[in-house]
Amino acid sequence: MDPKDRIFPDGFLWGVATAAHQVEGNNDNDWTDWENRGGAKDKSGRACDHWNLERFRRDVALAKSLNQNAYRLSLEWSRIMPREGQIDTAALDRYREMLRHLKDDGFTTMATLHHFTNPRWFAEQGGWESGPLPPFLRYVGEAVNALDDYVDLWGTLNEPTGMAFMGWIQGQWPPGRKRAFLPCLRVLYRLARTHDAMYGLISRRSDKPVGLVHSMTSFEPPSLRHADRLLASAVEYLMNQWFLRSTRGDYIGVNYYTRRRLRLLRYLPLEISEADPEGRATDFGWEIWPKGIYDVLLSLKRYRLPVYVTENGLADAGDIQRASYIRDHLRWLRRAVAAGVPVKGYFHWSLLDNFEWAEGYSKRFGLIETDFATQERRLRPSALVYAGIAGTNGATLDDD
Numbered sequence: 001m002d003p004k005d006r007i008f009p010d011g012f013l014w015g016v017a018t019a020a021h022q023v024e025g026n027n028d029n030d031w032t033d034w035e036n037r038g039g040a041k042d043k044s045g046r047a048c049d050h051w052n053l054e055r056f057r058r059d060v061a062l063a064k065s066l067n068q069n070a071y072r073l074s075l076e077w078s079r080i081m082p083r084e085g086q087i088d089t090a091a092l093d094r095y096r097e098m099l100r101h102l103k104d105d106g107f108t109t110m111a112t113l114h115h116f117t118n119p120r121w122f123a124e125q126g127g128w129e130s131g132p133l134p135p136f137l138r139y140v141g142e143a144v145n146a147l148d149d150y151v152d153l154w155g156t157l158n159e160p161t162g163m164a165f166m167g168w169i170q171g172q173w174p175p176g177r178k179r180a181f182l183p184c185l186r187v188l189y190r191l192a193r194t195h196d197a198m199y200g201l202i203s204r205r206s207d208k209p210v211g212l213v214h215s216m217t218s219f220e221p222p223s224l225r226h227a228d229r230l231l232a233s234a235v236e237y238l239m240n241q242w243f244l245r246s247t248r249g250d251y252i253g254v255n256y257y258t259r260r261r262l263r264l265l266r267y268l269p270l271e272i273s274e275a276d277p278e279g280r281a282t283d284f285g286w287e288i289w290p291k292g293i294y295d296v297l298l299s300l301k302r303y304r305l306p307v308y309v310t311e312n313g314l315a316d317a318g319d320i321q322r323a324s325y326i327r328d329h330l331r332w333l334r335r336a337v338a339a340g341v342p343v344k345g346y347f348h349w350s351l352l353d354n355f356e357w358a359e360g361y362s363k364r365f366g367l368i369e370t371d372f373a374t375q376e377r378r379l380r381p382s383a384l385v386y387a388g389i390a391g392t393n394g395a396t397l398d399d400d
């Protein structure tokens with residue numbers, strides 16, 4: 001390999017990602033209701049106790065010890081606006097403390113303004129399908145005013161397409177609707193318009209880059225059948241490209257986890273099945289397909305925007321596959337950089353085992369193992385592998 005392609009670009013961000021509801025503990029939002037109604041395998045409860053500043057600081061120190069220079073977290077709308085239109089300044093102060101701490105410790109910070117959860121009052125009025133959007137924008141404005149000093153990159157919505165799919169087609173996340181195709185389109189349309197409104201609003205108040213955090217899967221046909229190929233490209237367009245094509249942004253955040261090979265069974269009524277993973281799979285059953293990160297990154301070249309991999313990781317309680325997963329994905333990421341995609345950073349999902357939505361605590365995504373009974377932390381061996389790569393800006397990626 002050309003030596004210039006061995007090293008990642010100067011200033012590359014090596015980070016970890018978390019999300020408020022998955023780590024903070026004791027939240028009170030539409031997901032809490034969903035958990036109480038039995039929608040998830042566990043209740044989120046105390047989670048990783050990150051609302052506790054002391055615990056948060058200790059975990060940030062662990063991230064630092066792993067040579068991380070960037071940290072992605074999300075702000076919990078229901079904490080900042082517990083009642084419609086009312087701002088809780090104490091909650092904003094707490095986030096200010098957290099972000100200030102990260103900055104003091106030398107981290108580049110990314111804050112996502114919406115990561116799946118909604119205040120109860122918003123969900124009760126129809127949520128993303130028909131709930132009122134002005135209070136959401138008010139929350140965004142207040143958060144940006146209060147926190148912009150300590151935020152380097154603003155993320156608008158986390159995985160709008162994933163959220164709409166899980167909540168309105170699969171029914172595994174709130175509001176638990178199944179195969180509600182038209183409402184799902186309405187939700188996506190409202191999310192796209194909201195993203196643009198956020199983009200405009202934040203850009204007026206801040207000079208920090210603003211972008212979407214988009215879920216991208218590598219969609220491939222399991223056969224050369226014409227119908228399968230057509231299906232894969234239609235789904236690729238709908239799930240990967242449509243949202244980006246319809247919205248604005250200063251950068252693109254990409255969450256990449258896996259490949260899906262879809263087979264068209266019947267046109268009417270539409271029936272699709274998923275082929276079994278060809279190779280290794282994670283504890284979630286998701287196929288490990290490192291080349292997919294290259295394919296999705298290359299598909300972003302046309303947007304001519306900086307790209308951050310805002311999530312990538314796997315459920316692997318035994319830590320058997322994590323080190324090779326990280327290495328293999330980073331090698332393909334480096335190839336995407338060599339092929340001209342301006343990738344500026346990589347955030348591993350996640351720093352810690354945390355509350356994995358409908359799967360509760362059963363899926364372990366952490367570089368660090370969390371004991372949820374005692375809040376003890378234990379570094380997994382793969383964390384040291386990632387730390388070695390991060391600490392040398394990728395120079396040790398090929399030493400295995």
Ligand code: FCB
Nearest residue numbers: 019158159162255349356
């Ligand atoms: C992504 C979510 C994140 C986490 C990972 C495993 O879709 O953004 O919160 O749950 O999957």
